[in-house]
Amino acid sequence: DQQVKQNSPSLSVQEGRISILNCDYTNSMFDYFLWYKKYPAEGPTFLISISSIKDKNEDGRFTVFLNKSAKHLSLHIVPSQPGDSAVYFCAAKDTGNQFYFGTGTSLTVIP
Amino acid sequence: DAMVIQNPRYQVTQFGKPVTLSCSQTLNHNVMYWYQQKSSQAPKLLFHYYDKDFNNEADTPDNFQSRRPNTSFCFLDIRSPGLGDTAMYLCATRLGSGANVLTFGAGSRLTVL
Numbered sequence: 001d002q003q004v005k006q007n008s009p010s011l012s013v014q015e016g017r018i019s020i021l022n023c024d025y026t027n028s029m030f031d032y033f034l035w036y037k038k039y040p041a042e043g044p045t046f047l048i049s050i051s052s053i054k055d056k057n058e059d060g061r062f063t064v065f066l067n068k069s070a071k072h073l074s075l076h077i078v079p080s081q082p083g084d085s086a087v088y089f090c091a092a093k094d095t096g097n098q099f100y101f102g103t104g105t106s107l108t109v110i111p
Numbered sequence: 112d113a114m115v116i117q118n119p120r121y122q123v124t125q126f127g128k129p130v131t132l133s134c135s136q137t138l139n140h141n142v143m144y145w146y147q148q149k150s151s152q153a154p155k156l157l158f159h160y161y162d163k164d165f166n167n168e169a170d171t172p173d174n175f176q177s178r179r180p181n182t183s184f185c186f187l188d189i190r191s192p193g194l195g196d197t198a199m200y201l202c203a204t205r206l207g208s209g210a211n212v213l214t215f216g217a218g219s220r221l222t223v224l
Binding site: 002004009032034036041042043044045046049051089091093097098099100101102103104 | 115117120142144151152153154156201205211212213214215216217218220
């Protein structure tokens with residue numbers, strides 16, 4: 001039973017435009033949410049996170065939004081750059097420190 | 112200056128031939144995890160250690176075992192690999208209580224023929 005879902009397997013965006021990656025979850029006990037970025041043949045690297053008590057966290061070009069009532073998380077990248085092309089995983093942590101991952105969204109930024 | 116190091120990066124083994132994957136960390140983190148990731152799927156937790164305390168996921172096959180001889184090292188042993196065990200195996204660490212971020216290694220890609 002997938003508790004974290006990323007329904008878009010892929011996304012293509014023009015360089016300079018905004019990329020919006022979406023994630024839905026089912027467990028209201030999740031207390032922390034993370035986004036990881038993964039290049040081919042490498043492990044996931046931590047990108048940005050947000051606590052369940054917040055609704056927005058921003059770090060440079062990356063902003064994560066949390067809508068608890070909708071159980072929805074999104075990652076905004078603006079402006080998108082070709083180096084952002086990678087697979088992005090959404091993850092959620094529960095109060096027992098278990099982490100749950102989505103299946104990933106492959107982002108392609110077209111120069 | 113890699114912080115979580117996995118070896119080997121690529122491993123090909125024959126059906127039924129045991130394989131061991133290793134993970135070492137320089138972060139001095141208390142918690143170490145092993146995840147299995149198959150193509151186009153989410154990483155799936157196999158087990159984790161909090162210090163020396165071993166925690167096995169209920170659906171992890173008995174074929175998969177783990178050892179953590181010290182803080183820095185953790186091993187994944189697959190006793191009799193099947194074709195379905197072909198996957199990327201990811202090691203991750205977390206500092207411990209209150210820490211919310213996993214740090215991953217580069218992964219070990221296992222192919223079972």
